Amino acid sequence: MTKLIISSSVFQSQVADLLPCNGYKKSQLTYSLLQAYNLLQYFDVVIDKPYCSKEDLLRFHSAIYVDQLMKGTLNAVQDYDKSEDDWDQLNETSEHWYDSGDKFRSEKRFHSREDLYEHFKTIEFDQNIKNDSYDNIRLTKRMKLESVTLSNDELLKTFNLTGDCPLFSYLPMYIQVSTGATLALENHINLPSPDQNNSERIIGINWDGGRHHASKQRASGFCYVNDIVLLIQRLRKKGFQRISYVDFDLHHGDGVENAFKYSNFIQTISLHLYEAGFFPGTGDLKNNKSPNLVNIPMLHGLNDTYLRTIVDKIIIPLIDQHDPQIIVIQSGGDGLSGDKYNEWQLSIHGLTKCILELIERFTKCHCVVLGGGGYNELIMSRFNTFLTWNIVRKYSSKVQDRLIKEYIEDGFDYLIPDHEFIDLYTDDNYKYWSYEEPGNDKCKTLRNYNTPKHLEECFTKIFPKKSPPQESVMPPPP
Template identity: 80%
Template sequence: MTKLIISASVFQSQVADLLPCNGYKKSQLTYALLDAYNLLNYFDVVIKTPYCSKEDLLRFHSATYVDQLMNDTLNVIQEGDKIEDDWNQLGEISDQWNDSNDNIPKERRFYSREALYEYFKAYKLNPKEIANTYNNVRSIKRMKLDNVTLSNDELLKKYNLTGDCPLFSYLPMYLQVNTGATLVLEKYINLPPPGENDFERIIGINLDGGRHHASKQSARGFCYTNDIVLLIQRLRKKGFQRISYIDFDLHHGDGVENAFKYSNFIQTISLHLYEAGFFPGTGSLKNNKPPNLVNIPMFHGLNDKYLQTILNKIIIPLIDQHNPQIIVIQSGGDGLSGDKYDEWQLSIHGLTKCIMELVDRFTTCHCIVLGGGGYNELIMSRFNTYLTWNIVRKYSSQIQNGLIKEYIEDDFDYLIPDHEFIELYADDNYKYWSYEQPGNDKFKTLRNNNTPDYLEKCIRNIFPNETHLKRSVNRSAP
């Protein structure tokens, strides 16, 4: 038996889109498309108001860093960020569509960040109780506190809250909601009782999670707190002994790797672009300590066929060795064809197929699917929806007779369903597979710099003592 849990709502998507690199619309477009296909109706549990406390963040992050992030003075509109229309650019579009279709929205939309924050304050836990708990945990946190008072500019530099990780309006609320949306999934995951054969498998999803760069006391790469590390720590505390983390993001999952590089219980596998000058500049083959710490560094132009070979020859054998009780998948989509990075040429079909093979193969362990990178918001809404649809149609207990009413067809002429943000897809002629149709002006082919010989080098590095895995790679494959 499988139970599906997702953290998703209009509220959560609007909070997630406070993050500047989301373009103020990535999460809202995804949620609207999930809603257009009625996919949330097929979940056993839909979490609409996620939350985590300062205490939760302290389980990994340093006290002085959390103090800086969670300063109440940041729960306001910041100087230089006062244009409400930037964040609320989708509000008017939503209103116009609802009015023209005589539609009554299922969920409340917020038209100012202040209104969003007032709603957040109304549902979160008792502030006094939280403050007392936080202060207690902070007082016993093992760390060396600074004796030197730093200026604000020095503090920002120390915690890297500049450049790609600037302070933005309502940052504390964003962190508590976005991180909470991942951590709340843990509440539904339990170890099966000894000798119990009736295993209830949980597949949990937070498409706004996957902030894999954040370190213990520093923000990095658009990531302020590391929800992945915090989640894995919770699962370990709950009694899970073996956990596998697989990262498909274009960027190296450095924050997660560093947190668990000395652990024999946590396996971290990161597939990423590794080229001179590309962030974060880590994750080479030299750093590998298989089977628990594994990097699969790739070059420009990675395609579906090569990815599939990596999955079959490296990733699945590694997970088999670890025999996890739970797998955590970071499904970053910045390697998709059409992404603003324009480095890899993965298709929505290809990346989804690889993720689903992991979900389908390791059925005796729980599975958490988190989001990640992806900087073409229109592509990411399609990818996130297609991935969710695939999980739902195979594992939802809410589907009667194995049938699902909502279909995403593979026909290249298949159109995105009419919904409140449909006009944002007009430049793609409203086609779902616009970026995967040969001959379409959106379709691009990059030179694949990843060769069969390089893949064989990776295999030899990762499986140095297993001759059956070192057999030659089919020269016509990737």
């Protein structure tokens, strides 16, 4: 039996979109499209008030770093960020849609960040956290910067809270909600029972998680807290001995890799773009320690065919070797065709199939699916929804006879259903698959520098005692 868990709500999506790189709309567009297809009703548990404490963050991050992130003065509108216009851009669109017809709003939207924070405080109060527990835990942690006196500017530079990871209004609330949404999934995940036939398999989803760059005391790549590491640590404490982490993001999952690079119990597999000058500049073949620490560096132009070959010939055999009890998947979509990075040309169909293949192949494993990169918000809402829909229609116990009423059809003329943010898809002519439609100027073809020879080199480095895949199963030349 499979049980589906998701952390998703209007509140969570509006908090997640405080993060500037979300374009102030990425999470809200995903949530609204999930609602447009009525997908949340097919989950066994929907977590709508996620939260984690400062103590939870200390399980991985340093005390002095957490102190800086969680300053109470940051839970307010900052002087350099007085305008509500950016964050509030979708509220007017939503109100206009509801006012234009006889439509009933089932969930409250928050029209200012202050209102959002007032709601957050009620959730924080419900957690019944002891006020002195954070200080007690903090004092027991010994960190190398504790004895060093630094100015505030020096601290910000030390923690990289400038540049790509600036401080922003309500940063502590954002961290506690988005990280809490990932950690809340762990509450529903238990060790498999000795009798595998009676085991309940969990598939958990948090599209606002997957912050894979953050390290113990440094923000990086739009990631302030590493929710993935915190989740895996919790699972280990719960008794899970073998965990596999698979990262599909365009960028190397360096923060997760570094956290577990000396562990024999945690397997980290990262497939990413590796080229001179591309962030974060790590993740080449030389540092691999197969099968537990594996990097699969790709070049510009990666397509569906090549990715599928990598999954079948490298990733699945690696996971087979590790024999995990749970798989954590970071499903960043910044490699999708149409993303602002324009480095890979994966389709929504292609990336979804690869992720589903892992879920379907390892049926005795729990699975946690997290979000990650993806900087075309309109594409990401489609991708997250399509992957959710596929998981629901295959695994939901609430789908009668495995049929689901809300279909996402494959035809290029298939339109996105009417919902509160439908007007944002106007430039795509409201088509769900506009970025994959042949001849559409949104569907660009890149030169693929990933050759069969490159795949053979990766395979040989990762599996030095095995023969490379036969030519018949290699991807065609670019």
